[in-house]
Amino acid sequence: MLSSPRAGSDCRGLKGADDANRTSDRNFPGPRDRITMSPTMNRQQVLDLYFLDARCKLIELAAFLDRAERAEGKDDFRLEAFRRATAILSQPGPERARSVLTALSDPTTEPIPAATTKAACGAWPGPPPTA
Amino acid sequence: MRYVEPHAHMVSRVTDDYQDMVTAGCQAVCEPAFWAGFDRSSADGFYDYFCQLTEHEPKRAARFGLPHYCWLCINPKESEDVKLAEEVIALIPRFLDRPTVLGIGEIGLNKNSRNELRVLEMHVDLAARHGQLILVHTPHLEDKLKGTRLILDVLRNDQRIQPGRVIIDHVEEHTVGMVLDQGFWAGMTLYPESKCTPARAIDIAECYGSERLWMNSACDWGVSIPLIVPRTALEMRRRGHSAEAVDRLIFQNPLNFLTQCPNFKVGRGG
Numbered sequence: 001m002l003s004s005p006r007a008g009s010d011c012r013g014l015k016g017a018d019d020a021n022r023t024s025d026r027n028f029p030g031p032r033d034r035i036t037m038s039p040t041m042n043r044q045q046v047l048d049l050y051f052l053d054a055r056c057k058l059i060e061l062a063a064f065l066d067r068a069e070r071a072e073g074k075d076d077f078r079l080e081a082f083r084r085a086t087a088i089l090s091q092p093g094p095e096r097a098r099s100v101l102t103a104l105s106d107p108t109t110e111p112i113p114a115a116t117t118k119a120a121c122g123a124w125p126g127p128p129p130t131a
Numbered sequence: 132m133r134y135v136e137p138h139a140h141m142v143s144r145v146t147d148d149y150q151d152m153v154t155a156g157c158q159a160v161c162e163p164a165f166w167a168g169f170d171r172s173s174a175d176g177f178y179d180y181f182c183q184l185t186e187h188e189p190k191r192a193a194r195f196g197l198p199h200y201c202w203l204c205i206n207p208k209e210s211e212d213v214k215l216a217e218e219v220i221a222l223i224p225r226f227l228d229r230p231t232v233l234g235i236g237e238i239g240l241n242k243n244s245r246n247e248l249r250v251l252e253m254h255v256d257l258a259a260r261h262g263q264l265i266l267v268h269t270p271h272l273e274d275k276l277k278g279t280r281l282i283l284d285v286l287r288n289d290q291r292i293q294p295g296r297v298i299i300d301h302v303e304e305h306t307v308g309m310v311l312d313q314g315f316w317a318g319m320t321l322y323p324e325s326k327c328t329p330a331r332a333i334d335i336a337e338c339y340g341s342e343r344l345w346m347n348s349a350c351d352w353g354v355s356i357p358l359i360v361p362r363t364a365l366e367m368r369r370r371g372h373s374a375e376a377v378d379r380l381i382f383q384n385p386l387n388f389l390t391q392c393p394n395f396k397v398g399r400g401g
Contacts, residue, residue, distance in 0.1 A: 035342040040371035049369065097331065098304040105276035105305065115211045115242035120272035
């Protein structure tokens with residue numbers, strides 16, 4: 001059975017998803033068929049290529065929070081979820097993107113009775129997961 | 132550079148997009164059936180849409196030498212109405228022998244409702260009965276994680292379905308692992324405002340390997356970029372990935388999946 005990430009990756013620390021739910025070998029390619037695409041850049045090169053872009057986005061996040069807090073009114077579940085997710089950025093580890101996405105996701109498992117809208121809003125309105 | 136655009140809603144795009152895609156090296160474009168931005172009022176609307184996908188749009192693309200293929204279904208955004216879905220699904224078999232049809236898609240879930248799930252199961256049954264490939268749409272934003280799990284449950288529970296003949300599209304960091312680990316193909320959709328950015332898509336390929344992975348624009352009537360696959364290829368080159376690695380991800384991988392359908396006839400020589 002495979003586990004994520006694929007062999008040869010430098011993204012250590014990622015864990016296989018849904019291990020207990022994996023299928024058997026129906027048309028499953030097997031470990032020998034893995035094709036790696038290992039990272040090519042060292043940390044300096046990553047910073048050279050992406051730092052200014054990330055800096056820009058970081059300031060955008062800060063400005064968004066400032067803008068929301070300057071505005072009249074109350075927070076809603078989206079801003080609360082956003083604040084919880086931003087805390088993930090300062091945590092150590094290689095899975096921040098996945099953790100942020102998960103933090104903003106509906107954690108329930110049952111289908112809803114009926115779809116009353118087509119749109120998604122970006123955060124789940126239910127209670128935050130307990131630690 | 133050569134590439135296959137495996138997911139683009141060209142009926143919503145202008146002719147200039149075809150010219151630009153061919154100029155950038157596009158060798159074929161594949162168009163899943165989609166929500167029009169408004170609900171169609173009857174199955175007749177879908178009949179006309181399927182004719183557009185299988186007759187008119189291939190001719191429009193052919194003017195620029197671009198092979199055009201399609202997938203057929205009623206999109207999950209219109210799946211809350213089960214009666215309409217049943218009528219539309221009943222129409223699909225009469226189109227399946229048309230020469231540019233690749234399979235059933237993009238089926239899946241949108242808001243993860245019971246009716247959407249029922250219609251997904253109907254589509255999966257249709258694909259299994261007719262030996263068709265499957266292209267799956269996963270929900271947006273906060274609904275994606277739950278929806279992907281529900282979709283994988285449906286596919287896994289149907290023993291007729293071979294994971295290697297199913298592509299689960301719009302994966303992100305929190306869903307790609309479960310899709311690949313269960314033997315399915317995974318599609319990364321490159322969007323300017325949601326889903327994956329080029330940089331994140333390359334991160335995912337670096338972390339999870341490029342096997343059973345493809346990239347697409349899913350360009351449609353909304354904010355989207357028809358040329359974002361070749362632009363992501365340029366980003367890969369900026370990171371130092373080889374031309375061979377780029378070719379594998381944006382050309383050979385789509386071919387490996389799509390040539391499982393005999394109708395897909397793009398040669399490996401490009």
